[in-house]
Amino acid sequence: MPAFQGRTAHPGFKLAVVGGGSTYTPELVDGFARLRDVLPLAELVLIDPAADRLELVGGLARRIFARQGHPGRISWTADLDAGVDGADAVLLQLRVGGQAARHQDETWPLECGCVGQETTGAGGLAKALRTVPVALDIAERVRRRTPRAWIVDFTNPVGIVTRALLAHGHHAVGLCNVAIGFQRRFAALLGVPPGEVELEHVGLNHLTWERAVRVGGEDVLPRLLTEHGDALADHLRLPRALLDRLGAVPSSYLRYYYQHDAVVAESRGRPSRAEEVAALERRLLEQYGDPALDEKPELLSRRGGAFYSEAAVALTASLLRDTGDTQVVNxxxxxxxxxxxxxxxxxVPATVDATGATPLPVRPxxxxxxxxxxxxxxxxxxxxxxxxxxxxxxxxxxxxxxxxxxxxxxxxxxxxxxxxxxxxxxxxxxxxxxxxxxx
Known part of the structure; x- marks a missing residue:
């Protein structure tokens, strides 16, 4: 990830996070603080209608910036128009209906013998129906207040939401953490820095395969499968024989396709992921209210979305600083x-600059x-x-x-x-x- 050494210091961008009251936001804020040489921020605005959550999350965000010596200003508001006014980029991380709606998405499809999941199958469609109109309304208001702003969409289902934004002429790029998660996992297995690992990542959001893993121009995926196939299969909860047969590493979401009936059987009678997350959120919000807490708590690692902050910083920096580097995007x-x-x-991997994302060529x-x-x-x-x-x-x-x-x-x-x-x-x-x- 470039630090833009030797370039003229930038006074800092303004970023707005819609859905800033999420318990995951401190992870994002921590990334902004740590990677300020990559993406200098003058102002970060957290926007959310849930005032009680926003106060807790915003207070922790300010303490994280202060602990790490970040000079940027953090504010929060329920007023979307005021919050996005003058923003260089707006990050969308919405959950329309909250964890209660997610719980429904993960349960009622099971009654019909189908997987219950918030981005796949019937539950994924329900989330898309709730989310797309809200995302488009937000994007229209962003365009009216600050037409030059980029919208970075992390809201699931990312592929459908991003397609809606692009179809309506918005400056938008979709982001998922699956690719960066694989990059970091492969780097750890190979004992090399993550920046040296290049993925041939291809497909749709939550429907992707790693068809090559290159280090120094050499495809080391066969070595990864030979030496670490069991560990990768365990992580994905897929049979090792399937990975060998594919000669590729599928995203964990492919399990809903490759082992659909087994997933349905496992899910029945178990607490939904939404219930687990809701319990985690209650504990996290209690911790966020501690005025002595000035770093993201360890419990947050169980919330999901690993490495989202690094991916969000890299993509936003590429768009705003016109770098022309390669990012895996939607x-x-x-x-x-x-x-x-x-x-x-x-x-897929794409060249990202001030004009947006241009996909790189893909093998058939x-x-x-x-x-x-x-x-x-x-x-x-x-x-x-x-x-x-x-x-x-x-x-x-x-x-x-x-x-x-x-x-x-x-x-x-x-x-x-x-x-x-x-x-x-x-x-x-x-x-x-x-x-x-x-x-």
Whole structure:
């Protein structure tokens, strides 16, 4: 990660974090403090409607900056327009409906024999329906207040949300921590600095494979699989034989496809991840209220989103400082994967500069991967249509909205049966009616 040595010192950017009251925000703030040579900040604004959480998180954020000697100013507000005014970049980390909605996403699909997960399958569609309209409304307000600002989207489902933002003409790039997580894990296994590890990371958000791992131009993935295949398989909760057969390392989200029925069986009768996170958040907020705490607590490592701060700093710095370096991001396909539409959003290494992200060339994708990528891309297209149903004067057409949801579910490779898609549609609408303007 470059420190921009030798360049004229920058007075500092203004960043706004929408969803700044998240218990994960101190991880992000810690990254901003540690990596201030990469991304100098004059001002950081945390924006969130939850005033009680925002006060606790904001107070800790200020103490983290003070402990690390960061000169930037931190403020917080519930006023979105005021918070984003003059921002150079706006980071979106939203959870519409909170952990309660996530708990529903992770439970009611199980009743229909489908995986319950917040970004995949029926639960992922429910999250997209709740999130896309809110993300677009926020982006429109950002554009009115500060049209030059970049939007960095970390809000799941990242691929669908980013596609919505780009389709509506916003300056946006999607970000996920899967790639940087693999980079750090591989570097540790190989005993080399993370910056020396280059990934051939390809696919869609939460549907990716590492097809090569290069150090000094040499592909060391075969060595990783030979020497560390068992450890990687254990981490992914996938059979070692599958990794050997693929000759690649899939993201952990591929388990929902490769071992769907086993995941469903394991999930039944267990607490949802949302319940676990909600309990963690209660403990974290108690710790954040301690005026003596001036660093991110160890408990935060169990919250998820490892290395997001480093990835967010690197991407934002590339956009604002026009570096032209390589980042793994979510951006428009534009012919990179020729079997997908140009306006599909893919997750691949890209050159990032002040104009945005330009995907690097990708080797032809093997049918084993390409078929699933094409299938999920078709679902994402229909999911976005369903998420946009409440816009454009169609709010009263409940039947049309239901049909759009049904079509997206029927197209999803984890569903694909008419009876099941119908049951899931009914459940989705029943559990999300308050978030859907047309329902």
């Amino acid at each position: 951006t428009l396909n534009r012919g990179t994967l020729p079997f997908l539409p140009d306006d599909a959003v893919i997750e 994708l093997e049918p084993l991967y390409a078929g699933l990528v094409a299938h999920v891309t078709a679902y994402e297209h229909l999911a976005l249509e369903a998420a946009l149903w409440g816009r454009g004067g169609r709010r009263a057409d409940r039947a049309g909205g239901r049909d759009a949801v049904f079509s997206a579910l029927l197209a999803h490779p984890l569903i694909g049966q008419t009876d099941r898609a119908g049951r899931l549609t009914d459940q989705l609408l029943a559990h999300n009616r308050e978030h859907l303007a047309w329902a």
